[in-house]
Amino acid sequence: xxxxxxxxxxxxxxVFRRVFDDDELLISEATTATNVGGWDSMAHxxxxxxxxKRFGVSFSGADLASMRRSGQTVGHLIGLIAASQNQ
Amino acid sequence: MExxxxxxxxxxxxxxxxxxxxxxxxxxxxxxxxxxxxIGPGLDYTTANLLHRxxxxxxxxxxxxxxxxxxxxxxSFTTKPLANLLDLFLSAGRVRLDLYEADYGTFxxxxxxxxxxxxxxxxxxxxxxxxxxxxxxxxxxSDDRHAVERKVKSEVADWKSLxxxxxxxxxxxIQNNFDAPPWRVLGNLESRHPASFSRFIEMANHEMQDxxxxxxxxxxxxxxxxxxxxxxxxxxxYYFHAKLPCSPAHLVDYAHSLxxxxxxxxxxxKKCLVLDLDNTLWGGVIGDDGLGGIRIGQGDPESExxxxxxxxxxxxxxxxxxxxxxxxxxxxIAKEVFEKHPEMALRLDDISCFVANxxxxxxxxxxxxxxxxxxxxxxxxxxxxxxxxxxIRRLRPEVAVPEMPQDPAYFVSALExxxxxxxxxxxxxxxxxxxxxxxxxxxxxxxxxxxxLEGFLRSLELVGHIAAISAATLERSVQLIHxxxxxxxTTRRHGATEVQAMMxxxxxxxxxVSLKDRFGDNGLIAVLLAQADTAARTLFxxxxxMSCRVLKRGVEQYMLNRLVELAEARELDxxxxxxxxxxKNGLVRDLFAELxxxxxxxxxxxxxxxxxxxxxxxxxxxxxxxxxx
Numbered sequence: 094x095x096x097x098x099x100x101x102x103x104x105x106x107x108v109f110r111r112v113f114d115d116d117e118l119l120i121s122e123a124t125t126a127t128n129v130g131g132w133d134s135m136a137h138x139x140x141x142x143x144x145x146k147r148f149g150v151s152f153s154g155a156d157l158a159s160m161r162r163s164g165q166t167v168g169h170l171i172g173l174i175a176a177s178q179n180q
Numbered sequence: 181m182e183x184x185x186x187x188x189x190x191x192x193x194x195x196x197x198x199x200x201x202x203x204x205x206x207x208x209x210x211x212x213x214x215x216x217x218x219i220g221p222g223l224d225y226t227t228a229n230l231l232h233r234x235x236x237x238x239x240x241x242x243x244x245x246x247x248x249x250x251x252x253x254x255x256s257f258t259t260k261p262l263a264n265l266l267d268l269f270l271s272a273g274r275v276r277l278d279l280y281e282a283d284y285g286t287f288x289x290x291x292x293x294x295x296x297x298x299x300x301x302x303x304x305x306x307x308x309x310x311x312x313x314x315x316x317x318x319x320x321x322s323d324d325r326h327a328v329e330r331k332v333k334s335e336v337a338d339w340k341s342l343x344x345x346x347x348x349x350x351x352x353x354i355q356n357n358f359d360a361p362p363w364r365v366l367g368n369l370e371s372r373h374p375a376s377f378s379r380f381i382e383m384a385n386h387e388m389q390d391x392x393x394x395x396x397x398x399x400x401x402x403x404x405x406x407x408x409x410x411x412x413x414x415x416x417x418y419y420f421h422a423k424l425p426c427s428p429a430h431l432v433d434y435a436h437s438l439x440x441x442x443x444x445x446x447x448x449x450k451k452c453l454v455l456d457l458d459n460t461l462w463g464g465v466i467g468d469d470g471l472g473g474i475r476i477g478q479g480d481p482e483s484e485x486x487x488x489x490x491x492x493x494x495x496x497x498x499x500x501x502x503x504x505x506x507x508x509x510x511x512x513i514a515k516e517v518f519e520k521h522p523e524m525a526l527r528l529d530d531i532s533c534f535v536a537n538x539x540x541x542x543x544x545x546x547x548x549x550x551x552x553x554x555x556x557x558x559x560x561x562x563x564x565x566x567x568x569x570x571x572i573r574r575l576r577p578e579v580a581v582p583e584m585p586q587d588p589a590y591f592v593s594a595l596e597x598x599x600x601x602x603x604x605x606x607x608x609x610x611x612x613x614x615x616x617x618x619x620x621x622x623x624x625x626x627x628x629x630x631x632x633l634e635g636f637l638r639s640l641e642l643v644g645h646i647a648a649i650s651a652a653t654l655e656r657s658v659q660l661i662h663x664x665x666x667x668x669x670t671t672r673r674h675g676a677t678e679v680q681a682m683m684x685x686x687x688x689x690x691x692x693v694s695l696k697d698r699f700g701d702n703g704l705i706a707v708l709l710a711q712a713d714t715a716a717r718t719l720f721x722x723x724x725x726m727s728c729r730v731l732k733r734g735v736e737q738y739m740l741n742r743l744v745e746l747a748e749a750r751e752l753d754x755x756x757x758x759x760x761x762x763x764k765n766g767l768v769r770d771l772f773a774e775l776x777x778x779x780x781x782x783x784x785x786x787x788x789x790x791x792x793x794x795x796x797x798x799x800x801x802x803x804x805x806x807x808x809x
Contacts, residue, residue, distance in 0.1 A: 111230060114230055135260060138261065139226065142428045143225075146224070146226065154421065157417065161421075
C-alpha cells in the first residue's frame with residue numbers, strides 16, 4: 094500500500110469517528126458498510142458530506158452511485174478520494 | 181472546531197469535546213446547561229448531526245425539561261435529515277419534537293385522505309416542505325400574459341384547497357414558498373418575459389403569500405436560497421442521489437429558520453434587545469474619549485459600520501422590538517450621547533429602559549427585565565466585550581448572548597442570523613409597544629408619588645372597552661394568548677382556529693378588552709374565554725389573561741363585573757374558574773380569592789378550582805375604569 098493511500102485512510106478514520114461518534118472506530122481498506130454499526134443510507138449521506146469537506150473534493154454522480162453498490166469497500170472510497178485529489 | 185465562529189452562543193471552543201466527556205461521565209447538570217448553548221445557526225452539517233446524535237444520548241440519560249410539540253413534516257423529498265436538524269434546534273428552545281413523517285412524496289394523499297396517519301397523529305404544526313419541483317403548472321413559451329396569470333391562479337388554488345382540507349386538524353400550517361432554481365433558460369430575459377419560469381415562480385409566491393389565511397405561515401425558502409446563493413443552495417447531486425431539497429450544508433440553516441417560526445408561534449420568541457454602549461453602538465469609550473472623540477456616523481469605515489448597526493437596531497425598534505441599554509457608565513454622560521451627538525441614529529426616545537451605572541451587568545439585566553415586566557428569557561444581550569458575555573452566560577443562562585465579531589461591519593449579520601425576533605404578524609400594537617413601555621415607566625413614576633392608590637388610579641383617567649372578539653381583533657387576541665405568561669390563569673395557548681370556533685359558538689364568551697389612559701392608548705390588553713353550561717347553570721372560565729403593561733389598574737375587577745352581567749343575562753347561577761400554576765404565573769395565584777371566589781378544590785400540583793355564586797348577594801367590585809361611550 095502506498096503512503097498516499099495510507100495517509101488518506103488515517104484521515105478517513107478521523108472522519109468516520111466523527112460521523113459515527115465513536116472514538117475507537119477502526120477502518121481498513123477491506124471495511125464495508127456491514128462492518129460499521131449505523132452505516133445506513135442517512136449516515137452515508139453524512140459521511141459523503143464530511144469527506145468532501147475534509148478532503149476538499151467533490152464526487153461525481155457516478156462516484157456516488159458506485160459507492161452505494163453493495164460490497165463496496167473503504168478501499169474503493171480511498172481510491173475515489175485519491176482520484177479526485179489528482180484531478 | 182467547525183463552528184462558524186460568530187453564529188454560536190458560546191465563547192468556549194472546547195465545548196463540543198467537553199460534551200462528549202460529560203456524556204460518558206453522565207455529568208448531567210453540566211450537560212443540561214452547556215448543550216443548548218452549542219446549538220446555533222452557524223453549525224456545519226457534520227457537527228450538527230453529531231450534536232443530534234448526542235442529544236439522543238442526553239435524552240436517554242436525563243429527563244430534559246422540554247415541552248412537547250407535535251409536528252408533521254411532509255414533503256416531496258427525504259425529510260429525515262431536515263427533521264433531525266429541526267429536532268436539534270427546537271431542543272435549544274426547550275421544545276421536544278414529536279414528529280410525524282409520511283412516505284416519500286405522498287403529502288397530497290396524506291392531507292386529502294381523512295383516514296391517513298396524519299389525521300390520527302393530530303399535529304399542532306403541519307410543515308409543507310415544498311420546493312419549486314412541487315409546482316404543478318409550468319408556463320409554456322407560447323403562453324401570453326393572461327394565460328400565465330390563469331396558470332398562477334390555478335396553481336395557488338390547488339394549494340389553498342390543500343390548506344382548507346386540513347381544517348379538520350385545526351393545526352397551524354407552515355408552507356414553504358417556491359425557491360427559484362439558479363438556471364434560466366431565457367437568460368437575462370427571464371425577469372421580463374411573461375412565460376419565463378422564474379417570473380412564474382415569483383408570481384406564484386406573491387399570490388400564495390396574499391392568499392394565506394392566518395392559520396398558514398408562509399416560510400420564505402426563496403429568500404434562503406437567494407441569501408445563500410442559488411447555485412450553492414440547490415446542489416443537484418444531492419437531489420438526484422439522496423432526494424435532498426437543497427445542498428446538505430444549507431439544510432442546517434433551513435431547519436433553524438423553521439424552528440424560529442415554531443418558536444414564534446409558541447410565543448417563545450425574544451422581545452427585547454439589550455445593548456452595551458462603548459464599542460457596541462459606537463467606537464471608543466465615551467467616558468474617556470468624550471462626545472467629540474467617539475466614532476459614529478460618516479467619515480471613516482469604523483464609524484460608518486457602527487452607524488449602520490444603529491440603523492438596523494432602529495429598524496428592529498420600529499417593528500416592535502423593545503430596546504434597552506445596559507452599560508457600565510455614568511448615566512448622564514451616557515445619555516448625553518443620545519441627546520447631543522448629531523450622528524446617532526438611536527435617540528433616547530427609542531430606548532425603553534436605560535440602565536447605565538457601575539453595578540455588574542447580571543444584576544442590571546435582572547432590573548431591566550423587572551422594569552419592563554418581561555422574563556429574562558425574552559432578552560437578547562449584545563456586548564462587544566467577551567468577558568461580559570461570558571459572565572452573563574454563566575449567571576443569567578436564560579438570556580440569549582450571541583457571540584459578536586470584533587469588526588463592527590459584521591454586527592448586523594451576527595445578530596440577524598440568529599432569527600431571535602421572528603414575528604408571525606406585525607400588528608399596530610407591535611408598532612406602538614415600545615411607546616407603551618416607556619409610558620408605563622412614566623406611570624410607575626407617577627405611582628410612586630401618588631398619595632394613595634385610589635388617587636393614582638383616578639388620576640390615570642382610565643377608559644376601557646370590553647367587546648366580543650371579532651375578525652378585526654382576532655389576530656391581536658391570539659398574539660396575547662401566546663405571549664402572556666404572568667397574568668394568565670391557565671396558560672392555555674389557543675390558536676386562531678380554536679378562538680374562531682369559540683367566537684362562532686353560542687355557548688362561548690370570547691371577550692377582549694382595550695384600555696386607554698392619559699398617557700396613551702394601551703390597545704388590546706386582555707382576553708377572557710368562557711364557556712356557558714346551561715344545564716349546570718354555570719359559566720366556566722377557560723382562559724383569562726392580561727398584558728403585564730396594565731397590571732394593577734383595576735382591569736380584573738372591571739372585567740369580572742362585566743362577566744357577571746353577561747352570565748346573569750344568560751340566567752346562569754355561578755362562575756367556575758381554574759388556576760394552573762406555571763413558573764411564571766405566581767402573580768395570579770390568589771387572583772380568584774381576591775375577587776371573592778371560594779376555593780372548591782386544591783390539587784397536589786398546586787392547581788386550584790374556584791367558584792363564585794351569583795345572585796342578589798353578589799356586589800359589583802370597585803374600580804376606576806369608565807366604559808368607552
